[in-house]
Amino acid sequence: xxxxxxxxxxxxxxxxxxxxxxxxxxxxxxxxxxxxxxxxxxxxxxxxxxxxxxxxxxxxxxxxxxxxxxxxxxxxxxxxxxxxxxxxxxxxxxxxxxxxxxxxxxxxxxxxxxxxxxxxxxxxxxxxxxxxxxxxxxxxxxxxxxxxxxxxxxxxxxxxxxxxxxxxxxxxxxxxxxxxxxxxxxxxxxxxxxxxxxxxxxxxxxxxxxxxxxxxxxxxxxxxxxxxxxxxxxxxxxxxxxxxxxxxxxxxxxxxxxxxxxxxxxxxxxxxxxxxxxxxxxxxxxxxxxxxxxxxxxxxxxxxxxxxxxxxxxxxxxxxxxxxxxxxxxxxxxxxxxxxxxxxxxxxxxxxxxxxxxxxxxxxxxxxxxxxxxxxxxxxxxxxxxxxxxxxxxxxxxxxxxxxxxxxxxxxxxxxxxxxxxxxxxxxxxxxxxxxxxxxxxxxxxxxxxxxxxxxxxxxxxxxxxxxxxxxxxxxxxxxxxxxxxxxxxxxxxxxxxxxxxxxxxxxxxxxxxxxxxxxxxxxxxxxxxxxxxxxxxxxxxxxxxxxxxxxxxxxxxxxxxxxxxxxxxxxxxxxxxxxxxxxxxxxxxxxxxxxxxxxxxxxxxxxxxxxxxxxxxxxxxxxxxxxxxxxxxxxxxxxxxxxxxxxxxxxxxxxxxxxxxxxxxxxxxxxxxxxxxxxxxxxxxxxxxxxxxxxxxxxxxxxxxxxxxxxxxxxxxxxxxxxxxxxxxxxxxxxxxxxxxxxxxxxxxxxxxxxxxxxxxxxxxxxxxxxxxxxxxxxxxxxxxxxxxxxxxxxxxxxxxxxxxxxxxxxx
Amino acid sequence: xxxxxxxxxxxxxxxxxxxxxxxxxxxxxxxxxxxxxxxxxxxxxxxxxxxxxxxxxxxxxxxxxxxxxxxxxxxxxxxxxxxxxxxxxxxxxxxxxxxxxxxxxxxxxxxxxxxxxxxxxxxxxxxxxxxxxxxxxxxxxxxxxxxxxxxxxxxxxxxxxxx
Numbered sequence: 001x002x003x004x005x006x007x008x009x010x011x012x013x014x015x016x017x018x019x020x021x022x023x024x025x026x027x028x029x030x031x032x033x034x035x036x037x038x039x040x041x042x043x044x045x046x047x048x049x050x051x052x053x054x055x056x057x058x059x060x061x062x063x064x065x066x067x068x069x070x071x072x073x074x075x076x077x078x079x080x081x082x083x084x085x086x087x088x089x090x091x092x093x094x095x096x097x098x099x100x101x102x103x104x105x106x107x108x109x110x111x112x113x114x115x116x117x118x119x120x121x122x123x124x125x126x127x128x129x130x131x132x133x134x135x136x137x138x139x140x141x142x143x144x145x146x147x148x149x150x151x152x153x154x155x156x157x158x159x160x161x162x163x164x165x166x167x168x169x170x171x172x173x174x175x176x177x178x179x180x181x182x183x184x185x186x187x188x189x190x191x192x193x194x195x196x197x198x199x200x201x202x203x204x205x206x207x208x209x210x211x212x213x214x215x216x217x218x219x220x221x222x223x224x225x226x227x228x229x230x231x232x233x234x235x236x237x238x239x240x241x242x243x244x245x246x247x248x249x250x251x252x253x254x255x256x257x258x259x260x261x262x263x264x265x266x267x268x269x270x271x272x273x274x275x276x277x278x279x280x281x282x283x284x285x286x287x288x289x290x291x292x293x294x295x296x297x298x299x300x301x302x303x304x305x306x307x308x309x310x311x312x313x314x315x316x317x318x319x320x321x322x323x324x325x326x327x328x329x330x331x332x333x334x335x336x337x338x339x340x341x342x343x344x345x346x347x348x349x350x351x352x353x354x355x356x357x358x359x360x361x362x363x364x365x366x367x368x369x370x371x372x373x374x375x376x377x378x379x380x381x382x383x384x385x386x387x388x389x390x391x392x393x394x395x396x397x398x399x400x401x402x403x404x405x406x407x408x409x410x411x412x413x414x415x416x417x418x419x420x421x422x423x424x425x426x427x428x429x430x431x432x433x434x435x436x437x438x439x440x441x442x443x444x445x446x447x448x449x450x451x452x453x454x455x456x457x458x459x460x461x462x463x464x465x466x467x468x469x470x471x472x473x474x475x476x477x478x479x480x481x482x483x484x485x486x487x488x489x490x491x492x493x494x495x496x497x498x499x500x501x502x503x504x505x506x507x508x509x510x511x512x513x514x515x516x517x518x519x520x521x522x523x524x525x526x527x528x529x530x531x532x533x534x535x536x537x538x539x540x541x542x543x544x545x546x547x548x549x550x551x552x553x554x555x556x557x558x559x560x561x562x563x564x565x566x567x568x569x570x571x572x573x574x575x576x577x578x579x580x581x582x583x584x585x586x587x588x589x590x591x592x593x594x595x596x597x598x599x600x601x602x603x604x605x606x607x608x609x610x611x612x613x614x615x616x617x618x619x620x621x622x623x624x625x626x627x628x629x630x631x632x633x634x635x636x637x638x639x640x641x642x643x644x645x646x647x648x649x650x651x652x653x654x655x656x657x658x659x660x661x662x663x664x665x666x667x668x669x670x671x672x673x674x675x676x677x678x679x680x681x682x683x684x685x686x687x688x689x690x691x692x693x694x695x696x697x698x699x700x701x702x703x704x705x706x707x708x709x710x711x712x713x714x715x716x717x718x719x720x721x722x723x724x725x726x727x728x729x730x731x732x733x734x735x736x737x738x739x740x741x742x743x744x745x746x747x748x749x750x751x752x753x754x755x756x757x758x759x760x761x762x763x764x765x766x767x768x769x770x771x772x773x774x775x776x777x778x779x780x781x782x783x784x785x786x787x788x789x790x791x792x793x794x795x796x797x798x799x800x801x802x803x804x805x806x807x808x809x810x811x812x813x
Numbered sequence: 814x815x816x817x818x819x820x821x822x823x824x825x826x827x828x829x830x831x832x833x834x835x836x837x838x839x840x841x842x843x844x845x846x847x848x849x850x851x852x853x854x855x856x857x858x859x860x861x862x863x864x865x866x867x868x869x870x871x872x873x874x875x876x877x878x879x880x881x882x883x884x885x886x887x888x889x890x891x892x893x894x895x896x897x898x899x900x901x902x903x904x905x906x907x908x909x910x911x912x913x914x915x916x917x918x919x920x921x922x923x924x925x926x927x928x929x930x931x932x933x934x935x936x937x938x939x940x941x942x943x944x945x946x947x948x949x950x951x952x953x954x955x956x957x958x959x960x961x962x963x964x965x966x967x968x969x970x971x972x973x974x975x976x
Contacts, residue, residue: 026851
């Protein structure tokens with residue numbers, strides 16, 4: 001039992017959720033099967049773009065194990081496409097995201113028919129007998145092709161490249177005219193896949209007697225799904241209950257817009273019994289959203305001393321066939337963060353979102369920011385190389401200084417706090433950077449190619465601010481959370497163009513008579529250890545044991561409001577809501593203590609888990625006693641309602657920004673192109689650290705996903721829009737042997753935006769790792785004249801770059 | 814069904830008689846037919862290892878075996894790792910101690926793999942551990958804490974055996 005006087009925030013508390021998961025008693029969606037459950041298998045289009053001329057299910061319906069075959073022609077008139085996320089920053093509206101194909105399929109894998117049968121195997125058998133008559137259409141595949149005006153239109157009523165956004169600062173062209181150095185580079189952030197280890201699964205049960213729909217699903221935002229179910233299926237929200245049981249990883253891909261869950265609910269509405277779907281891994285490769293796909297042309301203007309004076313960026317994002325969730329808006333934020341940790345005064349952004357006949361893109365750990373940071377971190381190294389300067393030194397010369405915060409970037413984003421140079425120094429220290437450079441020189445003399453790569457990155461946290469445009473003067477005056485600090489539109493100084501998205505979080509803290517506490521939270525964790533870390537926060541506020549705290553989440557039936565867990569918002573937004581609710585409970589307890597001790601509230605002393613007063617320190621009332629008083633008529637002040645049960649919404653006013661510097665150490669074999677990533681040194685500044693053990697685990701996992709993008713992972717389509725990398729045999733998910741040694745440490749620059757001082761951190765490592773690794777490989781191959789290699793840096797690509805560079809240089813090495 | 818086959822499998826010491834289609838995967842027999850849902854399915858090409866169980870001492874991917882092939886086999890699943898009165902096995906404790914799990918989906922497979930591996934190699938190096946993990950994927954942890962967990966489990970088991 002943890003002590004009530006020891007502070008819990010900041011301790012590596014063992015996870016409360018471990019035991020049931022280790023015992024195999026986790027309840028993941030596939031484990032759930034109410035009595036009478038029938039199974040769905042989806043018939044999916046094999047073609048990337050095809051008109052559906054007819055669906056013949058006659059043979060299928062002869063199978064006695066088949067209950068129904070449902071097509072788009074039945075779904076479409078009765079139900080609505082997914083509710084669209086408004087895209088106010090673009091001039092165009094999002095294309096409708098149909099629940100399934102109606103007249104045509106727009107990507108290989110789009111649902112064409114829903115087969116409902118008695119069991120899993122029967123449903124798959126039956127799906128093979130559904131005959132779909134397709135008229136194959138030309139495919140808009142690569143972004144560069146799809147963007148042309150004569151390209152086949154994914155959505156007939158609009159051009160593929162209809163989403164366009166531009167923004168410039170007034171003097172950007174002058175910056176380029178006056179530049180002493182100009183770099184121009186083309187970078188590709190390749191399409192990849194989140195690959196959570198748990199494929200999606202869901203069970204939908206329409207109870208026709210109660211007229212209530214219950215859906216269990218592998219999801220990151222149960223309340224959001226509840227709303228989507230209600231809106232798409234024309235049901236009153238109160239009649240829909242959405243439950244996220246244990247979820248085996250999400251990484252953003254399971255955050256919003258999962259049509260399959262709505263389709264099985266529609267099927268249950270038809271058949272009146274629970275309907276279950278479990279995705280196969282191969283199915284998830286085409287059905288679960290992809291990520292990253294961006295093609296960028298960046299120009300950098302700088303002085304001869306390596307100080308960047310301007311950036312011009314053309315940033316083209318691959319939407320896939322439908323705009324999933326907030327994906328179109330992330331193309332903009334992806335461009336905006338390409339200014340990185342640096343005080344770059346002038347920018348010109350030209351952003352375009354393009355529909356293609358491919359799986360829709362969605363959120364994935366980083367949500368567009370890694371792509372932007374990749375650009376600037378590669379450019380900084382390119383600049384260093386061009387000028388013959390050390391890449392650490394060039395970063396130093398460009399960093400935003402600690403006293404400049406809150407800092408408004410040229411893109412209009414407000415960075416809350418940071419000590420970028422301190423992070424760099426710490427990274428150089430833990431990696432023993434000068435020694436690494438010495439070793440590199442020694443090895444070069446032996447004909448071995450070691451490389452050292454840096455990245456100094458920033459990443460947003462705490463997503464869901466009420467406005468992304470802030471009156472900076474009001475913020476500096478300290479009116480942090482007041483309405484007057486929030487400016488909308490273009491009128492305020494320092495305002496950016498994009499209004500906020502207002503995603504608060506809700507929490508309820510309830511004390512029962514014996515002093516046990518229950519936290520209800522709208523957060524929806526799936527591996528983050530939230531059951532433990534939220535308890536740490538509440539334990540500190542109420543000075544109770546973590547063992548006395550229960551955590552309830554993931555069920556719209558028991559948690560009144562919620563937004564969910566994604567975008568590094570869990571601790572910032574969810575944790576602050578929990579903190580605020582706990583503070584309300586504490587306030588009431590102090591009032592009861594004051595009443596019982598017959599002192600003023602200001603004289604109540606709460607320490608060591610007891611309530612006493614300055615005047616009479618010997619009289620100590622325990623937490624349990626105060627809790628009991630709250631339920632006892634004469635033990636609480638007159639007029640005070642009974643009970644200790646408080647809830648709170650936390651709506652952040654602006655984003656947090658975490659940061660760090662990573663150092664990657666590689667050795668490259670020039671004969672095979674093989675990259676041996678030996679070490680990744682990680683310095684993370686995520687503000688206050690609640691649980692160091694959990695934070696370290698997040699760095700390892702997030703960084704490895706970034707490494708996966710840099711070296712191994714690739715979603716590959718052929719020219720017909722067929723997914724070639726459609727299984728774990730073809731898609732190189734990192735294994736333990738493909739993992740470097742991680743050396744991690746943190747610095748803590750508190751965020752001024754929330755009372756916990758936290759910044760969130762899950763996505764930082766995925767942002768920091770790719771450019772550090774690629775910079776390291778390019779650094780290793782500098783003697784060959786290699787200046788860039790496209791991700792993923794497979795041995796073949798590395799080898800080819802070496803050969804090409806050798807040819808260019810007439811090199812016989 | 815007409816072509817069903819009668820099989821008997823022993824799971825964690827308990828005998829089960831089943832009528833199964835020849836094509837039923839062992840993992841589905843374990844999960845869907847017998848309710849041991851701790852063993853998970855993470856892929857369909859035998860890469861991920863979330864379905865790892867122990868059969869006659871060997872770590873086996875139960876998605877790659879048909880239930881009929883397991884007729885007469887003695888199978889250990891995650892549900893059999895803790896003691897009768899619910900005390901965690903040293904391997905399970907090690908995974909918690911060293912934060913070797915986050916979402917927990919790959920974890921049963923990791924734990925069973927570890928049990929089989931440490932029985933063969935009670936004192937492994939980190940390199941040997943990483944190699945043993947070649948058939949078990951994790952997307953959350955980045956593996957470093959899993960390697961630490963297995964190393965710590967090896968120490969605990971040796972210490973336990975020695976005492």
